[in-house]
Amino acid sequence: MEKRKANLAVLVSGSGSNLAALIDAVNTGIITEGMISLVVSNKKDAYALQRAENAGIPCLSAKRSDFATDEEFDKHLLSSLKAHRIDLVLLAGYMRILTKPLLEAYNERILNIHPSLLPEFGGIGMYGMKVHEEVIRTGITVSGCTVHIVNEHVDQGPILAQASVSVFPDDTPDSLAARILKEEHRLYPATVEKFLTGFRI
Ligand code: GAR
Numbered sequence: 001m002e003k004r005k006a007n008l009a010v011l012v013s014g015s016g017s018n019l020a021a022l023i024d025a026v027n028t029g030i031i032t033e034g035m036i037s038l039v040v041s042n043k044k045d046a047y048a049l050q051r052a053e054n055a056g057i058p059c060l061s062a063k064r065s066d067f068a069t070d071e072e073f074d075k076h077l078l079s080s081l082k083a084h085r086i087d088l089v090l091l092a093g094y095m096r097i098l099t100k101p102l103l104e105a106y107n108e109r110i111l112n113i114h115p116s117l118l119p120e121f122g123g124i125g126m127y128g129m130k131v132h133e134e135v136i137r138t139g140i141t142v143s144g145c146t147v148h149i150v151n152e153h154v155d156q157g158p159i160l161a162q163a164s165v166s167v168f169p170d171d172t173p174d175s176l177a178a179r180i181l182k183e184e185h186r187l188y189p190a191t192v193e194k195f196l197t198g199f200r201i
Contacts, residue, residue: 006034006087006196011077011094012041014128016048017181018092018113018188023055025189033196038084040077042096058084064096074102081106087201090192091150095127103152110150111195113188115180117162118146122155132173132180143167143176145184147191161191 010019019039025031039052039059052059060080067073078101081089089102091112098110114122116131121143126134135143144164151157163183167176 003033004201005032006199006201007037007085008034008088008090008192009038009040009081009084009086010036010052010090010092012039012046012048012092013043013095014046014048014093016046016051016093018184019048020051021185022090022092022189022192023051023057025193030189031193031196033193033199034088038080038086040080042073042094048093070097070099071101074099078102078105088192088196088199090188092188093128097124097154098150100152103150108149111160111192112148112150112155112157113184114146114148114155115143115177115184116146117142117144117164118148118155118159122146124154126155129173129177132176135167136171136173136176141167143180145180145187147188160195161187163187 010022012019023036026036036057039057041049041061042064044061049059049061062076064073089106089110116122121131121134142164144162146159147161148159149157165179165183
């Protein structure tokens with residue numbers, strides 16, 4: 001029997017350039033073992049939602065403040081993931097910490113991309129531009145990005161792949177972010193495809 005493609009959900013909060021890279025990767029055959037079946041945002045005005053709509057991908061957004069607890073919010077997302085028969089969840093600039101209901105239902109089936117060479121510059125409060133600001137503040141000369149499996153310890157799950165870039169003396173957080181994003185857009189799709197190759201639905 002032919003192996004079916006895995007249903008991927010991409011969780012986003014912002015611009016969604018990683019989502020765009022994943023969509024491109026499916027369209028150009030870099031990702032062959034999965035299809036993006038759902039995009040979920042916790043921000044109604046995230047540009048990522050526009051990108052999903054343009055690509056004809058079902059999307060939904062939900063506001064944390066409409067729910068009593070983080071767990072209730074995640075249970076709501078979980079019911080949508082289940083309804084869309086999602087096999088693998090990809091965090092792509094999703095700026096929330098996942099709680100037990102999601103982590104248990106998708107144990108070892110949630111991946112994240114983080115804009116530093118973990119375990120450096122990770123953990124609670126270290127996300128997005130804050131990472132690049134801190135990297136520049138400390139004066140290190142190499143940074144990068146990491147794709148890892150998500151577990152209950154923020155940014156500490158098993159590392160699947162990393163890419164490094166130079167940090168130059170005249171870098172700003174923006175210039176460094178742009179250099180790292182370029183690597184993210186290559187690394188995430190390639191790592192997802194590799195992960196799916198050994199994936200049991
Ligand atoms: C990316 O750099 C991603 O690695 C980072 O947010 C940015 C989202 O950009 N994620 C985190 O910091 C998660 N801890 P995008 O919305 O354009 O993909």
